Amino acid sequence: MGRVIGSIEASQKNESLVGIKLMIVQQVNSDGEAMKYEEVAADTVGAGIGKYVLLVRGAGARKAERDNLGQQDVLDCSIVGMIDRFNK
């Protein structure tokens, strides 16, 4: 799980990435505390900055894209849901 902290603007990118919104996501734990690692994830749910989100990595990330946006084969991380609440 992660929290969206920004987005990136990229150029000279693989054509499969054109039109994809690329967000900067910080890993967090269920207390909302940030871990230091950040990664770039394709947004498939319209997640704004500050939102807690559900991520999928690897082949699953490409499947998320295929359903929504076409064949985005060079992705390895996608946002696939918004986290509304942590129940503990």
Next chain:
Amino acid sequence: MGRVIGSIEASQKNESLVGIKLMIVQQVNSDGEAMKYEEVAADTVGAGIGKYVLLVRGAGARKAERDNLGQQDVLDCSIVGMIDRFNK
């Protein structure tokens, strides 16, 4: 291996995730000590909070789902068993 510490409520999620129970799992070692990393895993065995569980990541996680729940293609981590005992 991990220990279930909670669950999440998610919205605007990929349709393949609808109806899947998403648990917060903390990595543990065989002494039950928590490591700091937490992740979200789909529950396929009915694991309650506090339980030690067996996890599978990557493509295997999607296969676990396919058997039980349909084509849950955007998952990358599933709970596939309950750990009853550590023998050392």
Next chain:
Amino acid sequence: MGRVIGSIEASQKNESLVGIKLMIVQQVNSDGEAMKYEEVAADTVGAGIGKYVLLVRGAGARKAERDNLGQQDVLDCSIVGMIDRFNK
């Protein structure tokens, strides 16, 4: 590479895991020093406790199982050999 430090007993597990021996493996370096990370691996070679073993993760882990034990699709780590000696 790792060292077997125990086994787990699991219930309510995915049916593909029935009959598989699940070992607790600690990551080690070639001096036999333990790293802190532990994981669960399916044993395909009869590795006893204390043995140094060769591990495979991901899709390769499932192939190891398929050869020996059937379609164990929800695995992501298997023991595929015993390490007799580190040559340095």
Next chain:
Amino acid sequence: MGRVIGSIEASQKNESLVGIKLMIVQQVNSDGEAMKYEEVAADTVGAGIGKYVLLVRGAGARKAERDNLGQQDVLDCSIVGMIDRFNK
């Protein structure tokens, strides 16, 4: 995301790597701070030294190559875009 800090010259390499430009990429966060981990990535966008780049790992890295350069099957990390700006 990463920053290109150099390139490598390799010999006796797998034939699928011949003609591929291999860059040394340092992981960075969105403040441009370097994390300690470095990796080798195939360049598919003409990224020069000092540039911030978008990386893809695993099977996606091979797909990036297949589109542009042929069947580069032994790769596991590719540069697939230049990062022009971090918006936060």
Next chain:
Amino acid sequence: MGRVIGSIEASQKNESLVGIKLMIVQQVNSDGEAMKYEEVAADTVGAGIGKYVLLVRGAGARKAERDNLGQQDVLDCSIVGMIDRFNK
């Protein structure tokens, strides 16, 4: 990228590993400094001890083997080139 620091002798191994040379590789950065993590990699290029090498993990590692040595399906890390020089 890594540096070969030794080899392992393994027995009772998966038959797909018979005849494969298994090297102990230490992760390094481009200054040749060792990181603490070590792993076992199949040698496909004849890399001797002390050499800096290019590694591929996951499915790519199996493809490297398939080209050179047959169907080595249980591997997850292969040496696919020798690094002659780091240009920075």
